[in-house]
Amino acid sequence: AAAAAAAAAAQRRSAARRAMLSACRRWRATTRPCAARVPARTPRRPLTAAACAVTRRPAFPLRLQTAAERRQLSAVVVDYVDTSWLQKNSPTGINYLSLILNAKVYDVCKQTELHVAPKLSDRTGNRVFLKREDQQPVYSFKLRGAYNRIVHLSPEERAKGICACSAGNHAQGVAYSASALDISAKIFMPRTTPQIKVDAVRSYANSKSEVILVGDNYDEAYAATAACMEAEGRVLVHPFNDPHVIAGQGTIGQEILAQTTQEEVDVVFCCIGGGGLASGVGMFLKSVKPSIKVVGVEASDAPSMKASLDAGHVVELPSVGLFADGAAVRKVGDETFRLCDMVLDEVVTVSTDEICAAIKASFIDTRVVLEPAGALGVAGMVKYAEAKGLTGKTLVAIASGANMDFDRLRFVSERADTSETLISVEIPERAGSFIELYRHIYPRNVTEFSYRICGSAASIFMSFQAASPEDKEEVLAGLSRAGFSPMDLGDNELAKTHGRHLVGGRAPARLTEEEVLFRFEFPERPGSLLRFLEALPSAFNVSLFHYRSHGADVGRVLAAMQVPAKDRAKLREYLEYLTSKGYSWREETENEVYGHFLLEPVEVNTSGRSRPRKPPPLTFSSV
Numbered sequence: 344a345a346a347a348a349a350a351a352a353a354q355r356r357s358a359a360r361r362a363m364l365s366a367c368r369r370w371r372a373t374t375r376p377c378a379a380r381v382p383a384r385t386p387r388r389p390l391t392a393a394a395c396a397v398t399r400r401p402a403f404p405l406r407l408q409t410a411a412e413r414r415q416l417s418a419v420v421v422d423y424v425d426t427s428w429l430q431k432n433s434p435t436g437i438n439y440l441s442l443i444l445n446a447k448v449y450d451v452c453k454q455t456e457l458h459v460a461p462k463l464s465d466r467t468g469n470r471v472f473l474k475r476e477d478q479q480p481v482y483s484f485k486l487r488g489a490y491n492r493i494v495h496l497s498p499e500e501r502a503k504g505i506c507a508c509s510a511g512n513h514a515q516g517v518a519y520s521a522s523a524l525d526i527s528a529k530i531f532m533p534r535t536t537p538q539i540k541v542d543a544v545r546s547y548a549n550s551k552s553e554v555i556l557v558g559d560n561y562d563e564a565y566a567a568t569a570a571c572m573e574a575e576g577r578v579l580v581h582p583f584n585d586p587h588v589i590a591g592q593g594t595i596g597q598e599i600l601a602q603t604t605q606e607e608v609d610v611v612f613c614c615i616g617g618g619g620l621a622s623g624v625g626m627f628l629k630s631v632k633p634s635i636k637v638v639g640v641e642a643s644d645a646p647s648m649k650a651s652l653d654a655g656h657v658v659e660l661p662s663v664g665l666f667a668d669g670a671a672v673r674k675v676g677d678e679t680f681r682l683c684d685m686v687l688d689e690v691v692t693v694s695t696d697e698i699c700a701a702i703k704a705s706f707i708d709t710r711v712v713l714e715p716a717g718a719l720g721v722a723g724m725v726k727y728a729e730a731k732g733l734t735g736k737t738l739v740a741i742a743s744g745a746n747m748d749f750d751r752l753r754f755v756s757e758r759a760d761t762s763e764t765l766i767s768v769e770i771p772e773r774a775g776s777f778i779e780l781y782r783h784i785y786p787r788n789v790t791e792f793s794y795r796i797c798g799s800a801a802s803i804f805m806s807f808q809a810a811s812p813e814d815k816e817e818v819l820a821g822l823s824r825a826g827f828s829p830m831d832l833g834d835n836e837l838a839k840t841h842g843r844h845l846v847g848g849r850a851p852a853r854l855t856e857e858e859v860l861f862r863f864e865f866p867e868r869p870g871s872l873l874r875f876l877e878a879l880p881s882a883f884n885v886s887l888f889h890y891r892s893h894g895a896d897v898g899r900v901l902a903a904m905q906v907p908a909k910d911r912a913k914l915r916e917y918l919e920y921l922t923s924k925g926y927s928w929r930e931e932t933e934n935e936v937y938g939h940f941l942l943e944p945v946e947v948n949t950s951g952r953s954r955p956r957k958p959p960p961l962t963f964s965s966v
Contacts, residue, residue, distance in 0.1 A: 473705065608635050622686065636689075705718055793888070793889050865926040872890070
């Protein structure tokens with residue numbers, strides 16, 4: 344009896360193998376090979392599910408057409424794939440594996456590159472890959488899930504049309520998919536949605552579709568979407584809490600394994616908004632290769648999945664930050680929560696500054712500017728590797744999108760430089776103290792300096808670039824020994840966002856009677872600021888100084904100096920020297936902005952002048 348049972352089992356496995364081989368052959372006959380991307384030593388015998396799912400060529404959308412074939416696939420997976428994770432955590436997980444293998448995303452999506460990131464690799468001490476979902480037609484991964492959901496609609500559902508509510512990438516994916524399938528779509532967006540995103544959705548929509556701006560926030564727009572569903576019978580395409588959407592995103596995990604046949608991937612990092620991406624990628628990886636860790640990454644001001652996992656149930660946050668707006672979700676889905684609870688090894692949160700730094704790091708390796716949500720995976724990978732002390736590992740971060748609003752680049756650039764140290768210091772109000780302070784920092788690059796005379800010890804807001812954390816501490820210690828009382832403002836959000844722009848203000852009238860104001864431009868190269876200060880006559884006291892590095896070829900400085908009338912000739916000599924060294928300048932002492940915002944109002948005296956000792960302007964400039 345035992346022998347007969349064994350023979351029957353062997354016969355079933357043989358039949359399953361033949362069915363799988365038949366499916367593979369059908370796929371090969373209808374899919375153009377991507378031979379250039381298949382490693383030369385990749386096995387050419389796709390006889391097992393493990394081989395099909397892991398070592399086969401990229402973009403492997405198996406078309407299992409019958410229920411019998413799907414049952415045979417399950418038998419092969421049980422026999423040849425490490426099913427220990429499935430058996431322990433999700434006996435029904437084979438259903439999601441089947442959905443992912445049968446996802447129809449490649450009708451409109453492309454297999455994106457797994458990009459080696461040399462600079463990130465050097466920085467973290469690991470082998471880093473970026474999964475470039477910014478290469479999709481809509482510049483984000485959302486097209487995969489949206490299309491896979493829509494393409495599985497019945498003919499009756501297609502005839503009724505679809506609807507969706509989104510202010511970002513999901514709306515673009517729905518519009519593109521509806522256009523590709525010639526389906527009517529109504530896409531609801533809040534009236535507050537940036538025009539650039541509204542225009543992008545409209546550019547993808549077909550003549551049957553409509554973009555509707557309604558409500559002042561997502562909840563009001565979703566209420567209009569629900570009313571449309573009830574009135575017109577349209578099918579909702581949910582951005583994350585849908586099995587077909589999750590399966591569409593899961594094809595990214597399938598591609599990662601197909602593209603790393605010569606690598607042993609250790610950790611994959613997925614951004615989390617509603618959880619669809621992490622659920623799909625995590626389910627595939629854990630089902631096929633459970634040794635790979637899957638780490639979710641959220642913005643620290645929108646940790647809806649982490650809060651839910653910590654609480655053991657879905658939690659709705661009262662509010663979320665909007666910097667990473669593509670992942671700003673107050674409440675994750677019940678299905679994505681269930682799956683993430685199973686597949687995620689850990690969830691890390693990252694700050695706005697860490698996201699900006701990740702955008703910069705990704706740009707250095709790819710020359711592509713990721714959107715904040717698109718850089719979450721990279722930010723989480725850097726933070727995780729440093730916190731865990733990982734070295735020599737293979738890490739994959741999913742770069743999930745690049746729909747960046749151009750207007751945000753200034754803020755990103757401002758906050759991306761992690762080598763910049765923001766401090767405040769105090770210096771005595773006397774001539775020469777400025778250059779004395781600067782010599783404690785030189786030759787490090789000063790990137791910002793804001794100061795206005797006030798009559799007592801002056802508080803200065805400045806930043807400099809340290810070579811390392813140790814170098815930073817050395818500078819701060821030196822400033823402390825010299826009596827400048829430095830205060831590190833690196834974690835002070837108020838200082839970084841607002842304080843740096845409000846330093847100074849109006850100076851007392853008694854201190855500005857002999858003050859002159861100039862704008863300077865000088866070559867942005869090492870030593871330029873030092874030369875500017877060293878050449879300044881000792882009789883002149885700097886009473887205002889503002890400088891901020893913006894990466895341009897010239898540095899722009901606004902400076903005021905107290906120049907006694909008897910030393911006006913020395914001022915001219917100083918300016919002529921600067922001109923000979925390539926500096927340009929223009930006097931702004933009569934500028935109305937100077938009078939309105941930087942000088943204390945005083946009553947007009949009998950002579951009709953408010954500051955009788957104020958010298959007349961030079962009335963010329965170097966340009």
